[in-house]
Amino acid sequence: MSTLTRVSRRRFLQLTGLTATGLVLGAVMPRNRALAGILDEAAGAQLNLFVSVTADGSVEIIAHRSEMGTGIRTSLPQVVADEMEADWHRVKVIQAHADARYGSQNTDGSRSVRDFYHIMRQMGATARALLEQAAALTWQVPVEECTARNHAVYHSGGGSLGFGELAARAAELPVPAPESLRLKDSADFRYIGQSVPIVDLRDMTTGNTTYGIDVHLPGMLYASIERTPWLQGRIASYDSSAALKVKGVLDVVELVAVAGAPGFNPIEGVAVIATNNHSALKGRVALKVNWRKSEHSDHDSGAYLDELAARVEGGTGEVRRQRGDVDAALASAASVVEATYRTPYLAHASMEPPVATARVTDERCEIWACTQTPQATQRAVAEALELDVAAVTVHVTLLGGGFGRKSKPDFSVEAARLASHVGKPVQVVWSREDDIRHDYFHACSAQHFKGALDDTGKVTAWLAREASPPIGSTFDTSVRRNGSGGLSQGFANVPFAVPNLRVESHEAPGHVRIGWLRSVYNIPYAFGVGSFVDELAHAAGVDPAEFWLQLIGEDRFLDFSADGFEYSNYGRDIAEYPFATARTKNVIRELVGSIPWGEKLPPGQGWGLSVVNSFLSDVAVASKVEVRDGRLRVLELHGVIDAGRVVNPDRVHAQMEGGMIFGLSLALNGEITFAGGEAAQSNFHDYPIARMDQVPAVIRSHIVASDAAPTGVGEPPTPPTAPAIANAVFAATGRRIRELPLGKHFSV
Amino acid sequence: MKLTINGTTTELDTEPDMPLLWALRDFLGLRGTKYGCGKGLCGACTVHLDGQPRRSCQLTVADAASGEITTIEGLSGDGSHPLQQAWRDFNVPQCGYCQSGQLMSASALLASNPAPSDAEINTAMAGNLCRCGTYPRIRAAIRSVAADAASGAGASAAEDGA
Numbered sequence: 014m015s016t017l018t019r020v021s022r023r024r025f026l027q028l029t030g031l032t033a034t035g036l037v038l039g040a041v042m043p044r045n046r047a048l049a050g051i052l053d054e055a056a057g058a059q060l061n062l063f064v065s066v067t068a069d070g071s072v073e074i075i076a077h078r079s080e081m082g083t084g085i086r087t088s089l090p091q092v093v094a095d096e097m098e099a100d101w102h103r104v105k106v107i108q109a110h111a112d113a114r115y116g117s118q119n120t121d122g123s124r125s126v127r128d129f130y131h132i133m134r135q136m137g138a139t140a141r142a143l144l145e146q147a148a149a150l151t152w153q154v155p156v157e158e159c160t161a162r163n164h165a166v167y168h169s170g171g172g173s174l175g176f177g178e179l180a181a182r183a184a185e186l187p188v189p190a191p192e193s194l195r196l197k198d199s200a201d202f203r204y205i206g207q208s209v210p211i212v213d214l215r216d217m218t219t220g221n222t223t224y225g226i227d228v229h230l231p232g233m234l235y236a237s238i239e240r241t242p243w244l245q246g247r248i249a250s251y252d253s254s255a256a257l258k259v260k261g262v263l264d265v266v267e268l269v270a271v272a273g274a275p276g277f278n279p280i281e282g283v284a285v286i287a288t289n290n291h292s293a294l295k296g297r298v299a300l301k302v303n304w305r306k307s308e309h310s311d312h313d314s315g316a317y318l319d320e321l322a323a324r325v326e327g328g329t330g331e332v333r334r335q336r337g338d339v340d341a342a343l344a345s346a347a348s349v350v351e352a353t354y355r356t357p358y359l360a361h362a363s364m365e366p367p368v369a370t371a372r373v374t375d376e377r378c379e380i381w382a383c384t385q386t387p388q389a390t391q392r393a394v395a396e397a398l399e400l401d402v403a404a405v406t407v408h409v410t411l412l413g414g415g416f417g418r419k420s421k422p423d424f425s426v427e428a429a430r431l432a433s434h435v436g437k438p439v440q441v442v443w444s445r446e447d448d449i450r451h452d453y454f455h456a457c458s459a460q461h462f463k464g465a466l467d468d469t470g471k472v473t474a475w476l477a478r479e480a481s482p483p484i485g486s487t488f489d490t491s492v493r494r495n496g497s498g499g500l501s502q503g504f505a506n507v508p509f510a511v512p513n514l515r516v517e518s519h520e521a522p523g524h525v526r527i528g529w530l531r532s533v534y535n536i537p538y539a540f541g542v543g544s545f546v547d548e549l550a551h552a553a554g555v556d557p558a559e560f561w562l563q564l565i566g567e568d569r570f571l572d573f574s575a576d577g578f579e580y581s582n583y584g585r586d587i588a589e590y591p592f593a594t595a596r597t598k599n600v601i602r603e604l605v606g607s608i609p610w611g612e613k614l615p616p617g618q619g620w621g622l623s624v625v626n627s628f629l630s631d632v633a634v635a636s637k638v639e640v641r642d643g644r645l646r647v648l649e650l651h652g653v654i655d656a657g658r659v660v661n662p663d664r665v666h667a668q669m670e671g672g673m674i675f676g677l678s679l680a681l682n683g684e685i686t687f688a689g690g691e692a693a694q695s696n697f698h699d700y701p702i703a704r705m706d707q708v709p710a711v712i713r714s715h716i717v718a719s720d721a722a723p724t725g726v727g728e729p730p731t732p733p734t735a736p737a738i739a740n741a742v743f744a745a746t747g748r749r750i751r752e753l754p755l756g757k758h759f760s761v
Numbered sequence: 762m763k764l765t766i767n768g769t770t771t772e773l774d775t776e777p778d779m780p781l782l783w784a785l786r787d788f789l790g791l792r793g794t795k796y797g798c799g800k801g802l803c804g805a806c807t808v809h810l811d812g813q814p815r816r817s818c819q820l821t822v823a824d825a826a827s828g829e830i831t832t833i834e835g836l837s838g839d840g841s842h843p844l845q846q847a848w849r850d851f852n853v854p855q856c857g858y859c860q861s862g863q864l865m866s867a868s869a870l871l872a873s874n875p876a877p878s879d880a881e882i883n884t885a886m887a888g889n890l891c892r893c894g895t896y897p898r899i900r901a902a903i904r905s906v907a908a909d910a911a912s913g914a915g916a917s918a919a920e921d922g923a
Contacts, residue, residue, distance in 0.1 A: 220834050224795075242819065358911045442796070445798040675892075
């Protein structure tokens, strides 16, 4: 097999146009035989880091991002295949191991297409150029006379050679200079913009896929871990005698937590190791553990939210964004509207719980995991076992959902530590109870708003205060307030043309592990902001859709630095990805244009809408609801997304449908509470997620046609959904519900 | 203990109280049936016992030994069940994890009720959770197979009449 070892790092960075992502090209990939049915080794001649071609003409394209349901294992290879003129039916997708040479593999933040669309085009174009050049050399003709088309290179004078015939020769050629690459004209796209079915579709309908939980190694043992019920709890004592008597149980092992902030470290616990899952679970029931309390053992989420609400209602917090004089405008307003909103903790509850398998041999560790972050897993395991990062191989399986939970490598570290201890491969399977009780929880929040209206119904002042435990507290316990990254998720970056505006944040110390869940702080902030805009619209007597458009104001590019706010723009340069109010307003207009907005409805029914710019995309969602005899039913959901150019429209529609349903689920059902430091919920009976009979019969999505740079898709459909539903409830009933979930107020 | 799974009888040496789910997955290598909750709350582990949809996490191997078990691997053997085809036609799966259970519930529904109403589909499928939110497409896929069956049934009824 051929490799690109001769290409210098500098040259490669030039080629990819990257300097800062850590994408490097090194030596040959390690060639372990794929285990457990995971195809993670290319067999062909390597044309670049992402593309190999076998002699029989299969094009192997590396998928370096994790597949958790977005279709990314298809979409990015689809881009490569298009640009290199490969026939999609002869493409094999190879799942990448953890390897820093690919650049970021951290599959979250709705950025796989955004960050890699152009790079994948370059990878495809490089492969195409090499194949054309190989044909030119074979025929001894100028390369200009050779054109790749649908898996072969054609000579202008007639004749053709298949990619398979050219592969070996192409792999020996020097990589073309980046400036010499020709990217296809978008009019010639073969696959980009097409709804190519996902590569795993058939296997997913026949039960032949390999998720983290499906990995099976010879001699593998199973571990189930009883963990401390509260943050920073410790083992006081435990009695393993009964557990060890359970048939199939082989060992009981203490997993002592490392000191300090929770970070990505396993929670302290006691592992039961057995020959099968049933024995491991039975052993756990027989296990007796006494826990030592911590400063978080009295955490009560109800009292905590009361405290946060009192804080945001009580007075000025740290000012994060300011323009004009809000206090003066409030004092001289024709009317003032104010409201406080609360949102609860949430759990991810992906259908596949966290599962990882580890094998430790001779100073090496192999991990098989449903991980969103292969490289963080590699680093965390290396650190835990005191190995070089290069001594840890991470095989990435399919993920049975991720939603941010599987961005944390703690479960792989558990498997690695246990496998190292017992000297055999170990699979750690989190039970559903483990998953819900010991999640990296989505932050709860309290938000308080004041709006000033003049006598024409125009908003003259916007005051917003929030208190929400920061994700940073998981990594540094001294962090007690949301940073600009969190506040950039729809709270401080509101796109409103209001002369007087102030955004403040209050302290909210962390008492549980705070993580990130699909769209992160956009969930609480979209509910607060989206509900309050609706309240202002009704107070002003203006149609809410029209009110949103007026509040956003003129078409312009937003510059938050003028108000002293350091807007994160999801890590991207705002010059490259500007926040354009015209696009935000457009999704509202397209939305109301596609539904009978303003129609006369029977009593008990209503329409509501909301809009959020998140992950650089704009999404507006409308909901039609019915409330009858205390029962709330969502009858329709409609969403419009502007995510720039889309690679696979069907998968974008699927994310819109699924993202809105995820939003509906948390709006109706989602709540984790804590009492005595412990999560009160444990499984789907007390932490319900949306069922089919809660999902409206009518659910539609619309993609705004655009050739702008691709932006986020996986997360943006979720945040506007809960406020759209709550606003519809108000329209239907006149009842303004200022807390989630709505299931606390209605039968759902 | 003898289990008949997908038409094949297998000898299994496990404790009789072991949930069928773990016997299938850990002992028999049939991993298409998924763990989701262990409490019969999510439907990811749905199999057929004598044609009826059952949560294999709530069924012991002793219970299962009494009848014929069908798992996703045996639904058609080659992925050709009309629902499997419809799942592909409608691009139903996102992460795909729950889809084995969805297909087993849907196939049991159509076997007993070839032309279910939307309300009947919702009721029969309400025990199968999907965190990705593929429900609208699951519904559409089931409806399409039911509609095909209705027209096909019409045709064969006509043949019977002739």
